[in-house]
Amino acid sequence: MKRKFAAAAGIAIVATLSLAACSGGSGDTPAAEESSGPVTLTLSGWSLETTPEFQTLADAFHEKNPDVTVELKEYDPANYNTLVTADLAAGVGPDIITQKEVKYVTTFQEGGQLLDVSDVKLPDGISGTSSYEVDGTSYGVPYRQDSWVLFYNKALFDQAGVDYPDGSWTWDDYDKAAAALTEGLSGAGSAAKGTYQHRWQSTVQGFANAQSKDGDILKGDYGYLKPYYERVLALQDAGYQVDFNTSSANQLTYQGEFGKQNAAMMPMGTWYVATLIAQQASGDADTFDWGIAPIPQLDEKTTGTDKTPVTFGDPTGFSINAGIDKAKVGAAKKFLEFAAGEDAAKALAAIGITPALLNDAVVETYFGVKGAPSDDLSKFAFSTHETRPENPTSSKTAAIQGILGDLHTAVMSGSDNIDNAIKTAEDRVKNEVGLD
Amino acid sequence: MTSLVADDVAAASPPPASPRRRRSRLRLRSTLIGWSFILPNFLGFALLTLVPVVTLFYMSFTNWNVFGKADWIGLANFQRLLGDGSFRISVLNTLYYSVMHIPLTIVVSLGLALLLNNKLRGIAFFRTAAFFPYITSIVAIAVVWNLLFSPDYGPINQILRFIGFENPPGWLTSSEWAMPAVVIVSTWRDMGYYMILFLAGLQTVPRELHEAARVDGANVFQRFFNVTLPCLRPTMFFVTVMLTINSFKIFDLILVMTNGGPGQSTLVLSQFIYKKGFEESQFGYASAAAVALFLLCIVVTIVQFFWNKRRSY
Numbered sequence: 001m002k003r004k005f006a007a008a009a010g011i012a013i014v015a016t017l018s019l020a021a022c023s024g025g026s027g028d029t030p031a032a033e034e035s036s037g038p039v040t041l042t043l044s045g046w047s048l049e050t051t052p053e054f055q056t057l058a059d060a061f062h063e064k065n066p067d068v069t070v071e072l073k074e075y076d077p078a079n080y081n082t083l084v085t086a087d088l089a090a091g092v093g094p095d096i097i098t099q100k101e102v103k104y105v106t107t108f109q110e111g112g113q114l115l116d117v118s119d120v121k122l123p124d125g126i127s128g129t130s131s132y133e134v135d136g137t138s139y140g141v142p143y144r145q146d147s148w149v150l151f152y153n154k155a156l157f158d159q160a161g162v163d164y165p166d167g168s169w170t171w172d173d174y175d176k177a178a179a180a181l182t183e184g185l186s187g188a189g190s191a192a193k194g195t196y197q198h199r200w201q202s203t204v205q206g207f208a209n210a211q212s213k214d215g216d217i218l219k220g221d222y223g224y225l226k227p228y229y230e231r232v233l234a235l236q237d238a239g240y241q242v243d244f245n246t247s248s249a250n251q252l253t254y255q256g257e258f259g260k261q262n263a264a265m266m267p268m269g270t271w272y273v274a275t276l277i278a279q280q281a282s283g284d285a286d287t288f289d290w291g292i293a294p295i296p297q298l299d300e301k302t303t304g305t306d307k308t309p310v311t312f313g314d315p316t317g318f319s320i321n322a323g324i325d326k327a328k329v330g331a332a333k334k335f336l337e338f339a340a341g342e343d344a345a346k347a348l349a350a351i352g353i354t355p356a357l358l359n360d361a362v363v364e365t366y367f368g369v370k371g372a373p374s375d376d377l378s379k380f381a382f383s384t385h386e387t388r389p390e391n392p393t394s395s396k397t398a399a400i401q402g403i404l405g406d407l408h409t410a411v412m413s414g415s416d417n418i419d420n421a422i423k424t425a426e427d428r429v430k431n432e433v434g435l436d
Numbered sequence: 437m438t439s440l441v442a443d444d445v446a447a448a449s450p451p452p453a454s455p456r457r458r459r460s461r462l463r464l465r466s467t468l469i470g471w472s473f474i475l476p477n478f479l480g481f482a483l484l485t486l487v488p489v490v491t492l493f494y495m496s497f498t499n500w501n502v503f504g505k506a507d508w509i510g511l512a513n514f515q516r517l518l519g520d521g522s523f524r525i526s527v528l529n530t531l532y533y534s535v536m537h538i539p540l541t542i543v544v545s546l547g548l549a550l551l552l553n554n555k556l557r558g559i560a561f562f563r564t565a566a567f568f569p570y571i572t573s574i575v576a577i578a579v580v581w582n583l584l585f586s587p588d589y590g591p592i593n594q595i596l597r598f599i600g601f602e603n604p605p606g607w608l609t610s611s612e613w614a615m616p617a618v619v620i621v622s623t624w625r626d627m628g629y630y631m632i633l634f635l636a637g638l639q640t641v642p643r644e645l646h647e648a649a650r651v652d653g654a655n656v657f658q659r660f661f662n663v664t665l666p667c668l669r670p671t672m673f674f675v676t677v678m679l680t681i682n683s684f685k686i687f688d689l690i691l692v693m694t695n696g697g698p699g700q701s702t703l704v705l706s707q708f709i710y711k712k713g714f715e716e717s718q719f720g721y722a723s724a725a726a727v728a729l730f731l732l733c734i735v736v737t738i739v740q741f742f743w744n745k746r747r748s749y
Contacts (some may be wrong), residue, residue, distance in 0.1 A: 046577050082714050107717045111503020245609035249586035251579065398716045410699030415611035421699070431521050 002124045020313030039331045040069045043318075044084055044094040046077040049133070053144070055355050060228040061338050068331045070096075081107075086111050088321070095332055097319045099140050099262025102131045102391040105399045108319065110395060114139040115320040115329070120336045126357045131393050142356040146269040146346065147313035148206060148386040150174075150296065154289035156264035160184025165293035167305045167377055171231060172297040173264075177358050178240040181264045195239040196263035197232060198254040199247050201401070201408035202312070202390055203267060204228050210312035210388035211298040217300055217400050218392055220435045222407070222422045229411050229418045236412075244412035252271040269294055269313060271381065274352025277371035285356075291373040294381045305380050314390040315356055400435045502719050507704050511667075513724035523725060524698050526708035527732075529615065533704060534683035536619045541679055542672075545627045549634035550664075563635070567628030578692035579622045582608065583722035612692055613702035618702055622689055626682075630675050637671025638664070673744050680740065705729050 021229050045054035054173035075083045081104045087093040088108070099105055108114050118138040122129060132140030150165060157164055159182045169177070180193030185192050197203050205225060209215040212224035230375070236243045241251065241263070258266045259279050273292065279285035294309035302310050319338055320332045338344055342362065345355035349366035363383045367374065391397050407425040410416040416424075429435065496513055500506035517523050524644030552563050569577070584590050585607035596604040605613040641664055649659045665672070680744040687706035692698065695712075708727065 085502055085717070104717075107501065108503075111501060245587055245606070246589065248609070249582050249590065253581070259511055402711060402715060406697065406699050409697035410611065413609045413611075413698040415606070415607075415614075415698040416700065417608065424699075428521060431519070 001418045006166065038067050038069065039328055040071055041096055041328060041332055041335060042071050042073050042094040043077055043096040044098050045072045046075050046098075046100065047082050048072060048074045048109060052351055053348055056347050056351055057143070057339055057344055060344060061335055064225040064338065064343070065331075065334065068335070070244075070335065088323075091323065093321050093323065095324045095328060096335060097321055099132070099317045099319055102314045102389065102393060103401060104153055105132060105140060105319075105393055106134065106395040106397070109134050109139050113322050113326055115322045115324065115332075117141060117320055117336060119334060120340075121359055122337075122340050123342060125359060126188055126340055127387060128317065128356045131315050131389050131391075132317055139339045142315035142317040143335040143344060143386060144316040144353055145313060145356040145358075146271050146316075146354050146426060147385050148202075148269050148295055148311045149292040149381045149385075150294065151266045151272065151292055152290060153257055153258070153261060153264045156181065156190070156261060156288075158187060158262065159188050161189060163237075164262075164422050166292070166378070166386050167294050167309075167380060168303045169293070169296040170299055170303060171228075171296045174303050175231060175235060175240075176288075178235055178265065179238065182238075182240045185264065193242060193263050195235070195265040195267075196254065196257040197235075197241050197267065198257075199244060199412070202353075202404045204232055204412075205404055205408065206312040206390050207267075207295065209390070211310050216392070218394055218396060220426060220429045222404070222425055225407075225422060233411070233418075245414070248413075255279065255285070261286050261288060270354040273354075273372065273382075277352055277369060280371055288375075294379055294383045296349055296387065302386075305377070305384075308384055308386050309381075310386045310388065312390045313387045317356075354382070396415070396433050402430055403428045403432070438633050444541055451682045463505065476567045490724050495720055497720075497724075497726045499718075499720040500723075504587075506720065509720070513721050516721065517724055517728060520663055522700065522703065522709060523728075526703045527704045529701070529703055529730075530684055530686070530705045530732075532615060533686060534680065536616065537683050537686075538676070539623055540681050541623045541626050541630060544623055544673065545630035545675075546634050548627060548631040549638055550660075552631070553635060554636045554652060563631070569625045572625075574688050575623065575692055575712075577625065578689070581617075582693065585617055608694055610700060611698050612697060612735075614702045618690060618693055621693065622686065625689070626679075630679065633671060633675055636666070640671075641667040673740070677737055677740055680736055684729065684733050684736070705732075 011317060031255075043054060043058065043381055045051065048054065054072050058072060059309060061066065063072055067168060077100075080100050084093065084097060085107070088097075088111075093113070094387050094391075097108065099108075105114075116137050116139065120138075120141055122141065126142065128142035128145040129138065150169075152165055154164065161184050162177055162180045165177070171197050174251065175196075181194035185194070197371075205217075205228075208225045208228040211219060214221065215224050242257070246252075254266065254268060255272070255275060258268070270292075276285060276290070278285055295311045297303045297309055302308065310429065318336050319371045320329070320336065342357060342359065345357040345362045346365045347357075348355045350369065351364050352366070352369055352372075354366075355362055363379060366372065366382065367379055372378075403425050406428075409416050410421045410424075446652055495506060497508055497510060498506035499509050499513075509659055548566055552559055552566070584592050587593055587604070587606045590607075592607070593604040605616075607613050607617040645663045646659060647665070649663050654662065685706055686704055686712070690704050690707055691710075694702045696707050705725065709722045709729065710724045712718045712725060
């Protein structure tokens with residue numbers, strides 16, 4: 001009798017649990033809203049606490065358009081694209097998709113996830129629009145365009161007795177400065193090195209791709225990488241910068257290396273300006289005078305403050321989810337137009353973000369932030385440059401960058417020589433990706 | 437004792453209406469009760485493992501890129517795999533890793549189990565200490581061992597230089613020594629788990645056999661090879677099969693320690709699958725590679741089963 005009851009109860013519990021599990025899965029689908037009346041747009045962002053740009057744009061847009069609220073959806077930054085992909089595939093993606101990396105734009109676009117936004121009006125002089133164009137149609141709007149510049153520590157330069165960069169450097173000048181700085185600093189009793197190069201492949205390949213005559217990763221010929229790698233390996237061997245293996249083993253952070261004055265120079269993206277200002281204010285970084293200079297150039301053709309230095313960088317932009325409620329499309333396009341415009345650019349510059357639109361007013365706002373460098377060269381380096389895309393917009397980019405990343409680790413760690421590594425990369429691209 | 441009680445109970449219960457009907461109803465009830473206990477776990481397994489695996493087999497014949505339709509392309513993915521240099525490298529690396537990892541782990545964990553198979557006071561502490569690496573966070577393990585293996589500043593190379601090696605290996609920075617370094621860490625991590633399994637197996641070795649062997653004059657080694665090992669065969673078989681499958685599937689340690697580098701010297705099959713799927717969004721192709729991994733595991737396991745069957749007398 002007791003066993004019968006226990007068995008029946010067991011089966012009943014199991015049945016209830018199974019049914020509960022089945023029914024709980026469906027997500028909440030919001031009812032379609034009318035075009036008039038308040039509209040809520042969801043926007044994907046990451047690290048919301050330390051990345052205030054999304055909230056800044058959402059608030060600024062809401063002020064201008066009180067009947068549209070932009071709600072932020074937070075994603076983990078390291079796996080951002082995978083998580084957004086999962087949400088889009090499940091049909092619960094955000095209305096406005098932030099394109100964190102250009103190399104995923106084609107994945108979204110080929111999967112039919114992005115709305116055509118060619119009719120969104122963009123201001124003149126905005127940079128980065130080509131990264132969102134596929135076959136002549138625009139699928140995204142840039143709001144931020146970082147580029148790579150040379151950060152330098154004025155205090156360490158003084159201590160070593162080396163002249164500051166003056167905007168006319170080539171890579172040879174940079175090498176000489178790194179050598180002079182390391183020797184001068186060690187003579188003055190400091191353990192700091194001349195320069196710090198972070199472990200990313202972009203710290204070498206980005207410049208090679210942008211500045212070399214035939215620097216196009218989609219072509220499949222990588223001989224143009226050789227001089228850049230030889231230069232960097234020489235700096236490493238001579239001890240003018242921390243070597244790649246030590247940097248990997250100790251997991252050095254670029255913010256730490258420059259911020260704690262372990263290196264006098266560092267090529268890095270302009271996003272670091274905001275971080276450095278914030279860290280100097282909070283005490284995480286040392287207090288010292290610093291500035292930014294144009295990145296060293298390949299040759300004299302583009303050096304000097306009367307010319308336009310060539311560097312690389314990728315934009316960050318917004319796209320619209322193709323599955324968005326039809327009634328919200330108007331509001332979403334309005335947001336994209338706003339984000340690319342001057343008001344948004346000034347709001348972003350005030351918090352240290354490099355907007356895609358860099359006119360005089362925006363540059364003044366950027367350098368008006370407390371803690372920002374105030375010299376003319378910094379303003380020049382920030383506002384005047386030809387920024388070539390780090391990642392060309394193509395469906396082959398992700399695979400090719402993976403192959404070139406393997407080349408980078410093989411060469412920088414010293415486990416393969418540059419000629420072999422280039423040949424391996426070229427063969428792999430032919431074999432695995434295919435060139436048309 | 438219990439059998440007497442059962443007889444009394446059987447005698448005391450009323451005579452069954454019809455023996456066969458009573459028995460089948462009883463069996464039906466037992467089956468239902470059994471199923472109701474298995475069902476939650478099986479539902480979870482079916483939803484989270486069985487259905488995705490079956491879908492995987494289907495996906496490997498398509499060109500799905502996570503959005504949009506999956507178009508059937510037949511064996512094209514598999515043909516592409518055969519010609520893919522990176523796939524070949526990842527298979528070779530996986531085999532290289534397994535061939536080093538499996539014997540080393542068996543020897544180390546069996547050795548530990550033999551050492552710790554005593555009833556000394558405090559033996560539990562040593563057993564726990566040996567098991568501890570298995571439950572430690574993998575990221576913490578990677579960070580610490582990265583520092584230990586640092587070629588210029590790490591303690592391991594400093595000790596090697598101290599005892600006379602002038603050119604200690606580059607470990608994780610060298611394409612020849614990266615995989616051995618990963619194997620060392622992996623063995624250190626797994627030895628506790630397999631030690632527990634061997635300890636359990638050692639409990640089943642009858643003491644009388646050891647006594648008899650000692651009486652016959654066998655020394656420690658002869659007792660080990662002629663008494664312990666044969667009795668440990670079922671455990672050894674289980675450990676070998678589990679270790680082989682887990683070695684083929686190795687992923688997390690490689691990802692956090694070397695990420696496949698330097699170059700492609702530690703790229704393993706699971707990582708190849710991950711890269712193709714999640715970094716390049718080629719899920720159909722990645723599924724085909726996953727099917728290849730599945731085939732590798734199952735073929736080797738079947739071989740091991742047959743070998744074990746033939747050897748048991």
